[in-house]
Amino acid sequence: MTPLAIIGLAAATMFGVGAIAAIVRIIRGPSILDRALATDVLLAIAMCGLAAEMAINRHTDTLVVLLVLAMFAIVGSIAIARFVAKQDAS
Amino acid sequence: MTAFELGVGGLILLSAFLSMAAGIGILRFPDVLTRLHAATKPQVLGLAVVLLAIVLRVPTWGVVSTAVLIMTFQLLTQPMTAHMLGRAAYRSDHVRRDLLIEDDLGRDIDEHEHELERAPESDELREDGPAR
Numbered sequence: 010m011t012p013l014a015i016i017g018l019a020a021a022t023m024f025g026v027g028a029i030a031a032i033v034r035i036i037r038g039p040s041i042l043d044r045a046l047a048t049d050v051l052l053a054i055a056m057c058g059l060a061a062e063m064a065i066n067r068h069t070d071t072l073v074v075l076l077v078l079a080m081f082a083i084v085g086s087i088a089i090a091r092f093v094a095k096q097d098a099s
Numbered sequence: 100m101t102a103f104e105l106g107v108g109g110l111i112l113l114s115a116f117l118s119m120a121a122g123i124g125i126l127r128f129p130d131v132l133t134r135l136h137a138a139t140k141p142q143v144l145g146l147a148v149v150l151l152a153i154v155l156r157v158p159t160w161g162v163v164s165t166a167v168l169i170m171t172f173q174l175l176t177q178p179m180t181a182h183m184l185g186r187a188a189y190r191s192d193h194v195r196r197d198l199l200i201e202d203d204l205g206r207d208i209d210e211h212e213h214e215l216e217r218a219p220e221s222d223e224l225r226e227d228g229p230a231r
Binding site: 012013016017019020021022023024026027028029030031033034039040042043045046047049050053054056057058060061063064065067068069072073075076079080082083086087089090091093 | 104107108110111112114115116117118119120121122123125126131134135137138141142145146149150152153155156157161162165166168169170172173176177179180183184186187188191193
């Protein structure tokens with residue numbers, strides 16, 4: 010087992026803790042805004058995890074996936090935020 | 100293990116730690132605005148350091164340019180998301196006002212409403228109310 014693989018195992022554990030905490034917040038979140046925010050954090054953790062896997066295994070296969078995620082992560086949260094604002098304004 | 104690999108591993112571990120801190124932060128902070136503070140850590144710094152790790156591992160121009168593009172889009176879109184979420188939280192009263200030290204937006208809204216009360220004849224000009 011190479012040293013970088015051990016580091017990858019430790020990093021995966023930390024990513025997992027963060028992702029589980031975000032999922033708990035998605036389930037428990039008192040408002041829809043908390044859930045949208047926790048979904049954003051979960052997506053960010055997934056992006057960081059994909060990138061870390063690329064750095065450890067020394068390939069660039071999922072770099073394009075990261076690009077698309079960075080471009081379109083905005084859609085869901087802004088749709089939810091606009092919907093909540095309009096509903097409360099009326 | 101070379102110093103180079105150690106640096107790459109350190110960057111990956113930093114990103115993982117920031118992700119874990121963000122998860123714990125949104126689990127333990129009390130309201131939407133404080134959770135927004137925790138949420139931005141993996142979105143910006145975490146992704147930046149791990150992209151730097153990829154560039155160090157695979158140092159070609161194609162990877163560098165794609166990493167710059169990813170970081171550009173992330174820095175363009177995440178502040179917009181955070182702004183919209185914070186605005187919606189403020190308007191729909193998901194903010195715990197007892198935790199706020201200073202409420203600049205509330206003060207501005209109060210001033211604007213007083214101005215409207217003082218000048219009722221110009222009401223039809225401002226029919227759409229304070230800027231929403």
